[in-house]
Amino acid sequence: MQWASWSAFFNMGGYAFYVWFSFGLTALCVAWEVISLRKRSKAALRLSKILAQG
Amino acid sequence: MSINWFKYSSPQTFYPLAGKMIPWFVWLATIFAIAGLYISFAVAPTDFQQGEAYRIIFVHVPAAWMSMVIYIVMAGWAALGLALNARLSAMMAQALAPTGAIFTLLALVTGSLWGKPMWGAWWVWDARLTSELILLFLYLGFIALQASIDDPRRADRAGALLALVGVVNVPIIYFSVKWWNTLHQGSSINMGAAPKMAATMLMGMLLMALAFWMYTVAVALMRVRCIMLERERSSDWVKELSVTAGGKL
Numbered sequence: 001m002q003w004a005s006w007s008a009f010f011n012m013g014g015y016a017f018y019v020w021f022s023f024g025l026t027a028l029c030v031a032w033e034v035i036s037l038r039k040r041s042k043a044a045l046r047l048s049k050i051l052a053q054g
Numbered sequence: 055m056s057i058n059w060f061k062y063s064s065p066q067t068f069y070p071l072a073g074k075m076i077p078w079f080v081w082l083a084t085i086f087a088i089a090g091l092y093i094s095f096a097v098a099p100t101d102f103q104q105g106e107a108y109r110i111i112f113v114h115v116p117a118a119w120m121s122m123v124i125y126i127v128m129a130g131w132a133a134l135g136l137a138l139n140a141r142l143s144a145m146m147a148q149a150l151a152p153t154g155a156i157f158t159l160l161a162l163v164t165g166s167l168w169g170k171p172m173w174g175a176w177w178v179w180d181a182r183l184t185s186e187l188i189l190l191f192l193y194l195g196f197i198a199l200q201a202s203i204d205d206p207r208r209a210d211r212a213g214a215l216l217a218l219v220g221v222v223n224v225p226i227i228y229f230s231v232k233w234w235n236t237l238h239q240g241s242s243i244n245m246g247a248a249p250k251m252a253a254t255m256l257m258g259m260l261l262m263a264l265a266f267w268m269y270t271v272a273v274a275l276m277r278v279r280c281i282m283l284e285r286e287r288s289s290d291w292v293k294e295l296s297v298t299a300g301g302k303l
Contacts, residue, residue, distance in 0.1 A: 002096060009095070013106035018171050022110045022164040026117070029156050030269065037276045044283035048296035051287060 063142050065282040066291045072275040079275070083268035090261030098254045110168040111255070115242050116263035118161035120270060121189060122224050124154035128196075129221045132214035144210035145285070147217060148200060149278035153270050155193035162186060165238075173237060181230035182238035185223060192220040206285055 003009040012019040094112035101108035128150040135144035165183070166176045177183065196213050203209035226233075231240045242251065242259065286292045 002098075002100060012109070013100065015105060015107035015171055018107055018167045019109050022113050022167050025163060026113045026160055029160060033153065033156060033273055034276075037273060037280060040280045041276070041283065044280055044287070045296045045299060048283060048287055048292045052293035052297050 063140060065142060065145070065286055066289075068142060069279055069282050069291075069295075072279050076272050076275050079268045079272035083265050083272060086261050086265035086268060090258055090265050093254060093258035093261060098258050099252060104172060107168065107171050110164055111242070112258050112262050114161060114164040114168055115259055116266045117157045117164060118186070119263055120266045121154060121158040121161050121186070122227060123267075124150050124157060124270060125189060125192070125217075125224055126221065128154060129217040132210075132217040135210055136214040136218075141207070141210070141285075144207075144214065145278050145281045146274070147213065148210075148281055149274045150270075151193055151196050151200075152277065153273050155190060155197065157266070157270075158186065158190040158193055162190065178237050180236040180238055181234040182227065182236045185227040185230050188223055189220075189227060192216070192223060196220075 010016060010020075090112065094109060098109070098112075100106055128147045131143045131150070132147040134140060135142075135147060162183075165186075169178070170176050196216050199216055200209045200213045203212055230236060231238055243256070283292055283296075
């Protein structure tokens with residue numbers, strides 16, 4: 001293990017902003033892409049259902 | 055035993071197959087990401103020159119690799135769609151573009167976040183950075199062009215042409231650090247040369263790249279399913295599916 005404490009881990013040797021921004025943004029992009037695709041699929045199915053029954 | 059691949063080239067048969075494949079790729083991506091993040095933060099040592107800031111490499115390099123790999127795969131599907139007039143191939147190309155654009159954006163932003171503390175600049179107009187920015191514009195151009203043409207088959211053909219012309223940019227990105235004097239460092243991994251980084255650093259990077267790769271397959275399959283539903287809205291199989299599946303996915 002590389003870290004003396006949790007605060008040392010979060011501090012990233014003084015580069016916390018750069019490191020956590022990079023990983024955080026990546027995580028956000030992944031979450032956004034998956035959630036928006038779920039929504040898109042549901043919306044498409046809903047519209048087709050209306051078309052099928054209408 | 056031979057598999058009839060053409061059977062799966064119609065949206066109607068590929069849709070349920072893709073649905074069965076997605077959870078597997080999600081699991082693989084999750085496992086590789088957990089292992090990769092553990093090695094990236096708990097095992098890989100501090101860099102003697104860059105301190106902890108170098109840990110950005112574990113997202114930056116895999117994202118940059120994927121930005122180029124996805125473009126080549128996308129152009130390949132687009133070419134296949136153009137040559138065989140196959141709608142599923144064109145849909146695959148369309149499904150990959152947004153994910154490629156996201157990885158390109160991530161490569162640029164994480165690179166910027168790495169450049170600031172190490173080079174003292176968020177951005178420089180060197181060959182590597184500029185050609186990667188052009189890649190982002192190629193992805194966005196492909197998406198915008200497809201969206202601007204109403205007839206999906208015409209949109210596929212126009213998009214395919216743009217994607218194929220843009221392929222020339224990928225080797226320029228890859229070799230830019232060799233061909234020009236760039237502020238950007240050389241390749242992290244060279245074929246036929248011993249790696250210049252610690253084995254654990256390399257391992258973390260490769261695991262993260264595998265996670266991104268599996269993630270890309272999963273979201274591309276999710277998106278191609280959406281595209282199929284949207285494009286074949288008036289066909290019987292989509293109508294039936296929407297009624298039997300109800301609202302659930």
